[in-house]
Structures are given as structure tokens and as C-alpha cells.
Amino acid sequence: MKDKTESIKQALLTVLALAVMVVIFGVFLMTQGVNPIQIYGDMIVSTLGNSYGIGQVVVKSSPFIMVAVATAISAKAGLVNVGGEGQLAIGALLATFVAVFVAKSMPGPVGILLMLVAGALGGAVWSGLAGLMKVKAGMNETLTTVIMNYIAYDIVSFFVYGILKDPESFSWPMSPEIADKLRLPEIYVGVSIGIFGAVAVAIVTWLVLKKSACGFRLRVIGGNAEAAKHAGFSVAKIQMAAMLISGAISGIAGMVEIAGVEGRLRTTTGVNYGYYGFLAAWMAWNNPLAAIITSVVIGFLCVAGNVLEQSSGLPSSGTKILMALVLLGILWKGKGRKKCS
């Protein structure tokens, strides 16, 4: 009973914190000579007011959910993996490779499956490198994953400008379009089944973390690695496994971008998605279910940013300020939560 009132109180606090931030951003908008109520109205109507807008939010949110879940898994093992960005990029790269060079002549489902494996593998290799540096050389994973994001971006560019470049693209840096049969089925115009995959991954991860013995071990490591060691766990092995799984999920997010959204690899594919996903995870306190919600909120803000540009003349990046404020609001509320317990 006490728990229930406590969680209601928490929910109200969150809403309050967010409301305060929305008001603060509103004041900022006013200083720019824009009517905040009108803007907020436009943002909501244009995204949630019609099926196309909703579809856009869903498409945007899917990779965020995946990366957020990936981030949460490593976070539960006590690792701050900021590498979703690079892991997604390498996953997308490998999936495109398979689509362009290998799966062309295969039946669709087999090809898609192969792309999926390639994406997961790409992401896992990328996170695995950071994992190795962590457990073998004691290098800080936060730093290595960030650095590897830049390397991943350059690798993608290298291939997109090089052997992956579409010969018909007139020197535009992008891969050839993948075959139609390799595209993920759509549930609505422009919206692939990727969202189901993302939500499923989130739910399964949540269940595994909460209910399984592996999840328990992971949480022990994240909570106190020393305690895990004293309980006889192989901390290095488990952290390595968490990194690999985390990377694989981000890599799959990259594959979904190729097979479900863009249809080809560009240097801009999935740029910043890793960071947004990371943000979503920490906003949700690394709870995979809550990360679905925070990812959708960030997805909404991304899409709504375009509205800001169109109807107020402010750059769409203005929404990033709002996003930062929302994150601050959640962190603020989180501070209160710790005090309560």
C-alpha cells in the first residue's frame, strides 16, 4: 500500500518536473518572440494529430528503444556504454554489405535473417573491442566507446565513399539501394515491423533482468562489482558478455535502419541515434520498459523539432534545448527519489 502511494507520488513528481521544464523552454521561446502555446500546439498536432505524424514518431523511436535497451544492459553490469552510436553504425554497415553483396540472390526471409545476423555481429564486434579493452587492460569503457564512435563513423564513410558507393548515384556518398525483398515488411506506410522488434527486445530484456538468474548476477555486478567478486562471479566474463549483447542489439538497430527505414547506407544513417538512445536509457534509470516511453518522448521531440523550424523560424536544433531541459528535469526528480528510499 505504501509502495503504491509512493509510486503515485513519484509519477506526479516526474510530471511536475517535466512541466517545469516545458514552461522554462516556453519562456525561452518567448524571448525569441515566439508564442510558446501556439508552438507547443503545433508540435503536438503535427506529430500526434495525424497518422503520418504518429508513424514518423514510431519510426524515429524504434532505434532509440533498441539502443536504450542495449545501454541499459551494460549499465546493469556496471558499464557506461556510450558506444551505441558506433555499434549501430557498424551493424548498419555489415548489414548493408550482406544486402548488397551476399543476399541479393537469396530468398527474402533468408536474406533478412542474414542481414540481422550481420548487424548483430557488427555491433558485437564493435562493443566487444571496447569490452576487451575494459576487462583486459582496465581502460575506461566510457572513453573507449566514445572514441570508437568516431572511428565507426569514419569507417562507414570510407566504405560509402569507396567500394560500397552506388555506381548510379553520381558520386553521392551512399550505397546502392537494397533489394525490395530484403526490406522489412511494413505495418503502415513507411513504418516497418521494426517497432515490434524493438518493443519485444525491451520486454524480453526487462524479463531477463528481473526474473532470470543471469539478470540477477548482472545486477549484482552493476550494484557492487566487489560483492560479485566475493560471491565467486567472474566479473570480467559477465561484463564482457553484457558488452557483446549490448553491442549486438545496437547493431540490430542499425540493420533495422537499413532494412526498415532508409533502404541504403548513407554517411548520415543513424547519426546521433546512439546518443539519443543513451539519453533515453539514463532518463529511464536503465529500466528497459521505462526506456520505451523515454525513447518515444525523444522520438516525438525529434519529429516535433521540424515543426519548430517550419512555424517559428527557429532552427530545429532548438528542440535539443528542450530535450536537455527534459533530461535535467528527470535527473532532478531522480535525486528526490534517492532521498525517499
Next chain:
Amino acid sequence: MKINKFNPIIKTNQLKIRFGDFVANQNINLSVYAGQIQSIVGENGAGKSTLMKMLYGTYKPTSGEILVDRERVHMTPQIAMRLGIGMVFQDFRIIPAFTAFENIMMALPKEKRKRPKEEIKKEICEISQKYKIPVDPDMLVGQMDLGQRQRVEIIKVLMMGKMRVLIFDEPTSVLTQQEAQEFIKMLQSMRDDGYAILLITHKLHEVMACSDVITVLRHGEIVEKEEKENGYDQERLISKMMGGEVTIHTDYEDQKKVFEKEEVLLEGKDMSIYNAQHRELIRHGNLTMKAGEIIGLAGISGRGQRELLETLFGVNVLKMGQLTIDGKDMTKSSIRDRIEAGMALVSEDPKRDNVVAGMKIYEHFALNGPEISYKKVGINWKDLTDKMDTSKAVKELGVPEKTRELATLSGGNIQRCMLARAVMKQPKILLASYPSRGLDVGTVEMVHQTLVELRNQGCSILLVSEDLEELLSVSDSIVVISGDTLTEKLDPKTTSALEIGDLMIGGKEHER
């Protein structure tokens, strides 16, 4: 300089300090004179550091007064510095990323900092030569060993102002024996220059020779004061430190079911035990643990108890020596192997080693506690909590409601949980650090009962405690960390606390 017996620099009247319900010091009447080395000795937790921190102004006394030059002072570290009172802390207040010179510069008062660098460096060199404190001003503190860091700290304090009183908090604990001797010489020459020296230590034998006054603290009060000119009574000092009062302790001997098998469960041969700074704490240590025996490990804290237990448990790797568990060579085996061999460790710092933030008590019992069963891919929590509900240890040791979050409990309550968990494992070998620390008298009794019962079931227990009475009453044999060696097993029936204390403090024959 002559000691001015009538004008102490510092004098305290009925100084008292309380932390919550805990009285750390009371009835403290202390006088500090120029040109005198005064040693404050006492066991860990006797209130020595607290007293010094009051004199230095870090802590504010609850009542009583501090007089400096006969005037009442509300001490703060800033005022202390102005009055010429400096303190060399146990945990040095210097920054590893900076050089010795930079660290010293930062601590200097503003006026002094403006002087040319060369001049300051010259002063450092002068002090360093005068008191034989070799320091390389341009070396990074991070690259220095603890002895070197201490020297930087000392020079820093000396340069902070016109110092008259120097307080040293356990200065020799970070030093090798050689360095400690050098250090004592330095103190003596400082005394001859007229400094008043306050030296906190629990190593009585180290300071006997150089001290002019030895003051013994126990349970926060001054229980003995002896002066050099009247000669020291070492035995009396030790017994005052250790609380030599004769107490009746429960004798668990009658409860012992004689354990038939003389089965050796653990054997460590020629073990060298290092701390995290790679200092060798125990050299060529031998230890044999047999089924159905409690071995009490006595020693001054920080002399390798923790490191020894962690090495036996596999947290640290045994670099030299050999370890056999149950007849198998386990020198290089993992913690997991040792857990499977039936070993459990009650850590001296469960908050660091065992407590997982956000997890409930019962969840912690799945970590090297009773055997856990699985339900599909998950842990069968129901089975575990059922076991806890019916466990005698959980009930008798007073483990709090099992759904509470462990991290939020007090140290004593965490201790109960950790011990109960280890008991529920029914270990073959139990390594227990301070299992009764922070517990009330009744529970302490239960802890002892529990240990004795475990022993009677054939468990081999290594018990670490600072309470010699506890060790003597519970243990079947006592091993003392004396200097850097482990003694043979001593018989608690024929060994007195005084003798053990002597071994702990002295280790005389080894220290030379």
C-alpha cells in the same frame, strides 16, 4: 630548550566530545609543553585521533575548554595554524598529481606564497637537511611511496607557519621498520629544537624510548600517564591499554563435542601476504586449520588480518607460498573454486565487499549463502526465503525483515546478515572478521554460540577480532600476528591476554 613546567602551550580542561549517543572522549585533561614528546597510546577506537582532531580544531568539543597560552580558544584549523599548531594526518592531505613543491606551495599562507620560488625551495632544502627528511621537491607525489609522502607532508606542515606544536597521527603505520627508526630520530631532534610533539600510536614499543610522557587512552578517557623521569612500567602500560581488568568470560569449552577427526581442512605454507601497496605484511606465514576448531587471530589492526583472509579466500593472489584446501592445491584457484570447496568469508568491511545497492536482504543471501535452487531460468526465491524463515541462525542473530534493503541498515545489522548468510551455507571453512563488531551484548553472545555450534558440526573457523577476551573465550587456539610473522598456535587456557598483547605490540625478537 628547557621544558617550562608551568606554562604549557596547550592545556585542556574536562574536554568531552559526543557523536550522537557515542561519547568518543571525556574528562580529558591534557597539557602540552614545549620541548617534550608526548605519546598518546591506546587501542584502535580508544579515541586518540578524535582527541587530536579537537586540539587541531577539526572537531568541536561538546564541552570543556582548550587553552592556548592560558587563553581560551575556540579552535579551528585556521586558528590552530596561526597559533603554531600543525597536524600530520594519517591520510595525507596532499595531491598525487602535483609535485612535492607544488603541494607545499599550495599549503603556504598567502604572504609566504608570494616569495620567489628559489627562496621557498631553499627553505625546503634547509628543513630537509636539518631534520634529515630527504625530499625531492620536483617529484610527483603520485610516484612517491607512503614514507616519502609523509616526509612531504611533514615539511609542508613545518612551513605553514611558525610551528610550536606538531601532532602526528599514527605516523609509523606507513613506515618500514628502518624508516620508523629514522622517524623517531627526527622527532628527537625536533624536540631538541623546542617543538612540542604529540605522537599518536598504538605501537607502544616504538615510542617508549623517545617519549618524555606516555599517556594511555582507553574508551575515550585518560587511564594512565607515566613520565620518563620516573621510569616506565611497560607491563602496566600494556595492561592499561588493553583494559587489563580481569573479566569473567563465558567458557565454551564444556560445550565442545570433541571432534574425533583431526582432519586438516586448510593448510597455508610459507605464505607471504602483501597489501595493496605491495608491502609485505606477513612473511613466511604458516597456518593449519583443522575440522572442528576455532582459531583466534590476534593482532593490531592493519597488520595483515584483512589481507590474510582475502588471500585465503582468493580475493588476492598468493604470490609466494602454498595453499592447500581439503588436500588439494588451491594456491592459484579462483574464489569460485574456494566457495565450492566450502569456504565462506565474513568480510571486515561488508559495505565494500558484500552490500549491493538497491538489493533486498534476501537477495544477498543468494550470494555464497545457502544452496540456491532454480526455477526454469530464474532463482527460486521462494525456496530461499523459506530456508531463511526456518533458519536458526537468521532467527538467533536477529536478521532484520528480509525484504528490507540491506544498504540502508546499520553496520551492526549488516554484520548480522552477513554472518547468518555464512552460517546458512554450512561452510567447511569460515573466515570471520569481527563478526561481533557493533553488536549489543546479547547478540554478541549469540554470535559466539553460533560460532561454537558451527565448530561442533566440524567447521573450521578463523576468527579475527580486536577483543582479546572474545578471542580467548571462544577460540580453541590463538595465532598472533607478531611483527611480520604468524606465531605458532597458542593455547588460550595457558596464555594470558597480557602475553598475547605483548606479542602483538612487541614481536620484539623479530623487529630488530
